[in-house]
Amino acid sequence: MKNICVFGLGYIGLPTAAMFAHHGANVIGVDVNQHAVDTINQGKIHIVEPGLEAIVKQAVDNGKLKASLEPVNADAYLIAVPTPFKGSNHEPDLSYIQAVSKALAPLLEKGDVVILESTSPVGATEKMVEWLAEERSDLSFPKYHEPDTEADIFVAYCPERVLPGKVVEELISNDRIIGGMTKESTAKAKEVYRIFVEGELLETNSRTAEMAKLTENASRDVSIAFANELSIISDKLDINVWELIDLANHHPRVNILQPGAGVGGHCIAVDPWFIVNQNPNEAKIIRAAREINDSKPSWVVDKINAEVDKLKDQGIAKPMVALLGLAFKPDIDDLRESPAVNIAKTMLDADNANILLVEPNIEKLPEKLGCGTLVSLGTALEQANIIAVLVGHSEFKSVNLPSNKSIVDAVGII
Incomplete structure (x- = not known):
């Protein structure tokens, strides 16, 4: 897992991208905000988070981290975009995840790992898989109710659980929930996070991981x-x-x-x-x-x-x-x-x-x-x-x- 593409360079995506880069991975961070992209590529940050700017600067200077408006091919793709709610019934708005799915789908190759980090309602990971499958009928995707079935793409839901102000420390030390759509997806996602996570990697399925975060x-x-x-x-x-x-x-x-x-x-x-x-x-x-x-x-x-x-x-x-x-x-x-x-x-x-x-x-x-x-x-x-x-x-x-x-x-x- 040497090449990682992170969608969303906000309060979770940027520290996560920086941590992967700091531990040796080649990371492309993708965001629709031109100011954020330009700031990061200067080795600076557009958010307040103690200790993060030094890590970003070192990763950018070493060529391990680059920000972009467009995604590139990678071994693993992490999605950390907003998931607000809309309307008086507080209906989840998954439009950002859907947009990323459409942008990501053309890049997928057999054996790639796709990880959703955005806090989401139960079933969102499965919905993301549907959107990816609509765009790539040539690839097989995992099914929640068939955890032992092999697929071309590995998909997991892995929520963050960090405290603003202590993100740099807690990304490394906190235990992490790894919720694969299939058992093999869980194993592949664990390989990704083991690059820098020192806490325990707790295995479960995608729905349980989604509900655990909520x-x-x-x-x-x-x-x-x-x-x-x-x-x-x-x-x-x-x-x-x-x-x-x-x-x-x-x-x-x-x-x-x-x-x-x-x-x-x-x-x-x-x-x-x-x-x-x-x-x-x-x-x-x-x-x-x-x-x-x-x-x-x-x-x-x-x-x-x-x-x-x-x-x-x-x-x-x-x-x-x-x-x-x-x-x-x-x-x-x-x-x-x-x-x-x-x-x-x-x-x-x-x-x-x-x-x-x-x-x-x-x-x-x-x-x-x-x-x-x-x-x-x-x-x-x-x-x-x-x-x-x-x-x-x-x-x-x-x-x-x-x-x-x-x-x-x-x-x-x-």
């Missing part, structure tokens, strides 16, 4: 929903939820997570809906957790507006509100599905106050917040009447928030 994120979502619901109840009862959780967690079998402004990112905020969409009558707890976490930003907005109304009653016609943090979690630049972004958008659209936005990990605001003002933390602390902490960035934890201003702390940094 289960991991749904489990986290349910746990976070409990903490978020607890924070709302505690606020109503005039109880400090952070103290409450700390005390409860002294029980030897209790480990309550920390509440926040909601749940964001492309995984936990999205993946449980794939389960609900396919199992609407059965996924009751998973649906409830999603609804609780999706509603938390509105609750935070209400808390901020309550402080705004207090200042208006004191004669300040349009108070200045600083929103600290826009990323979906601390110390990264990833704004995907971020509850903080939704809070900012709601506040800007309402025009009930003057809004200052602080996000130390980005240089410009996303398009949906185009009418907002991005300022430094110092400017925000100086000018704002109300300070709302939406993300627990290290920069925010290292300063003393002014005691003479209204504070809404959604993440418990005080």
Whole structure:
């Protein structure tokens, strides 16, 4: 497996491509974003991920990693493109996987390995095989219900399970689920990941691997929903939820997570809906957790507006509100599905106050917040009447928030 082609050079695809290249493989990374391609080919990165840029630069300088708008022939193809949902029923959008399938199919040769990494609903790997087979009737493809049958192409589903901010370390050390469409596909996919993965490679089939990824994120979502619901109840009862959780967690079998402004990112905020969409009558707890976490930003907005109304009653016609943090979690630049972004958008659209936005990990605001003002933390602390902490960035934890201003702390940094 000396030649590898990775589709999608985002928060998962680029570190994965770099890791293969760092361990000796020849890697072509494919992306539709010209800026991303150009940046990577300069030995730089277009995302924030500690330790990654040095690895990318070395791999590019050594000729082991190259980014391109077009795929090339390889021994193994990895697909790490987005899988959002669409519509009010949260239907999975597999159009990116379908587009890659059509681009990849002409390159396939007997013995090639195709691995889907994108978080997907159960059955997505089989659907991808259908799309590939439609384009290449001259090749035989594996069938899920025939795990012992030989095929020309080996196909597996192998989800990532890394933490943003620690991707470089966890890609190597974390155990990996290898879900082949057939037993031989599983074996071939293991050969690919053994190039750099030091964790255990856990063998299963593609459907179980798909469901395992969704289960991991749904489990986290349910746990976070409990903490978020607890924070709302505690606020109503005039109880400090952070103290409450700390005390409860002294029980030897209790480990309550920390509440926040909601749940964001492309995984936990999205993946449980794939389960609900396919199992609407059965996924009751998973649906409830999603609804609780999706509603938390509105609750935070209400808390901020309550402080705004207090200042208006004191004669300040349009108070200045600083929103600290826009990323979906601390110390990264990833704004995907971020509850903080939704809070900012709601506040800007309402025009009930003057809004200052602080996000130390980005240089410009996303398009949906185009009418907002991005300022430094110092400017925000100086000018704002109300300070709302939406993300627990290290920069925010290292300063003393002014005691003479209204504070809404959604993440418990005080």
